[in-house]
Amino acid sequence: MSSYTSPIDALYLAAIFDPLFTRSFADSRRVQIISLWQAMLDAFGEGYISPAANSKLMTLSEVIEKYPDRCIAVFPECTTSNGRGILPLAQNLLSIPSKVKIFPVSLRYSPADITTPVPATYFTFLWNLCSKPTHCIRVRVAEATHNTRHIHPQKSPHRKHINNEDETQLLQSSDDDMAKILSHDEQAVLDKIAEALARLGRVKRVGLGVEDKVRFVNVRNKRK
Numbered sequence: 737m738s739s740y741t742s743p744i745d746a747l748y749l750a751a752i753f754d755p756l757f758t759r760s761f762a763d764s765r766r767v768q769i770i771s772l773w774q775a776m777l778d779a780f781g782e783g784y785i786s787p788a789a790n791s792k793l794m795t796l797s798e799v800i801e802k803y804p805d806r807c808i809a810v811f812p813e814c815t816t817s818n819g820r821g822i823l824p825l826a827q828n829l830l831s832i833p834s835k836v837k838i839f840p841v842s843l844r845y846s847p848a849d850i851t852t853p854v855p856a857t858y859f860t861f862l863w864n865l866c867s868k869p870t871h872c873i874r875v876r877v878a879e880a881t882h883n884t885r886h887i888h889p890q891k892s893p894h895r896k897h898i899n900n901e902d903e904t905q906l907l908q909s910s911d912d913d914m915a916k917i918l919s920h921d922e923q924a925v926l927d928k929i930a931e932a933l934a935r936l937g938r939v940k941r942v943g944l945g946v947e948d949k950v951r952f953v954n955v956r957n958k959r960k
Contacts, residue, residue, distance in 0.1 A: 737829065738841040739933055740811040741819040741851040743861070745843050746775035748873060755809035758799065760826040761786055762814045762946040766793035767828050775809070782855045782953050783815025783946040795831040812929075814946045818853040819844055821942035822934045825926050827918070830885055837880035840929055842936035846872040855953055876936040881928060885921040 738745060749755055750772045757775040758767035762785045769792075770778070778784075787793055799808055812825040832838060845851065849864040850871060865871070918926075934941050 737810045737812060737838055737929065737933075739819075739822065739843055739937060740779070740813045740816050741843065741853070742816065742845065743776035743779040743852065744845070744850060744871075744873070745779065745811070746772055746809070748843060748875070749809050749841075753807045753809070755807035756799070756803055757809045758796070758811075758828075759784060760810060760812050760814045760828055762826060764793070765827045765831055766795050767799065767810065768793055769799065775811075778811075779816050779852050780856055780858060780861075781815070782950050785814075785946050785950070796828055797831045797833050800833065800836055815949055816852050819848055819851050819937070819939070821939050821944075822930050822937065823942060824945045825930050827922070827926070829929060830883060830922050830925060832883045834883050836882070838882065838929065839880055840878040840932040840936060842874075842876045842878075842933055844874045844937055846874065853949075854956075878932040878936055881932065883925055885919065885925045 738749060746757060750757075757770050757772060759770050759774070759778060760767055762783070764787055766787070768787060794802075796808065796810070810829070812829055813823040814826050815823065817823055829838070847868065850861060852861055930941055
């Protein structure tokens with residue numbers, strides 16, 4: 737699980753860990769498996785609030801079960817930032833089995849002009865990347881953490897009773913109808929991971945998410 741500031745993030749992770757890349761969505765607990773090229777291009781976009789209608793989605797537990805020998809790269813912020821803060825994390829991390837280790841990874845650049853917080857800055861990025869002889873990447877990896885959340889049956893009015901057999905099925909489900917509802921345990925898991933990313937990058941957590949970035953981009957484009 738990595739911070740997200742630049743297309744170089746995906747390129748570096750591919751070179752070092754050779755992971756399976758996934759695309760996160762702000763209002764979904766599922767992810768979409770994508771290629772390295774798609775992961776790099778996503779860094780020039782606004783981010784994803786909801787998946788497309790024809791997208792093939794999976795929970796992270798299903799991805800881990802299908803590819804048990806692969807590292808899974810997740811960008812839970814769903815969109816890029818300028819590297820000065822950690823955005824709210826997607827809830828797809830909550831579907832990870834409790835026995836699977838989650839390693840927060842922070843990547844920061846010096847100089848930081850190759851970050852792409854503004855969408856469609858292809859030529860600016862290439863100019864900043866090629867106009868300097870070197871760019872330094874500071875990589876920090878936190879100790880492993882685990883998903884310690886517990887499922888509460890009172891989370892949704894549509895699920896008045898959940899027994900032990902239904903718990904496994906609930907972990908595998910998307911829970912998109914409850915994407916805005918978090919239990920105390922679930923919020924604690926996301927907060928722990930976000931704090932680890934913020935500590936690694938020596939930055940603060942911010943409350944601005946994908947929706948706020950989309951609104952900012954729309955206002956910015958209108959002013960242009």
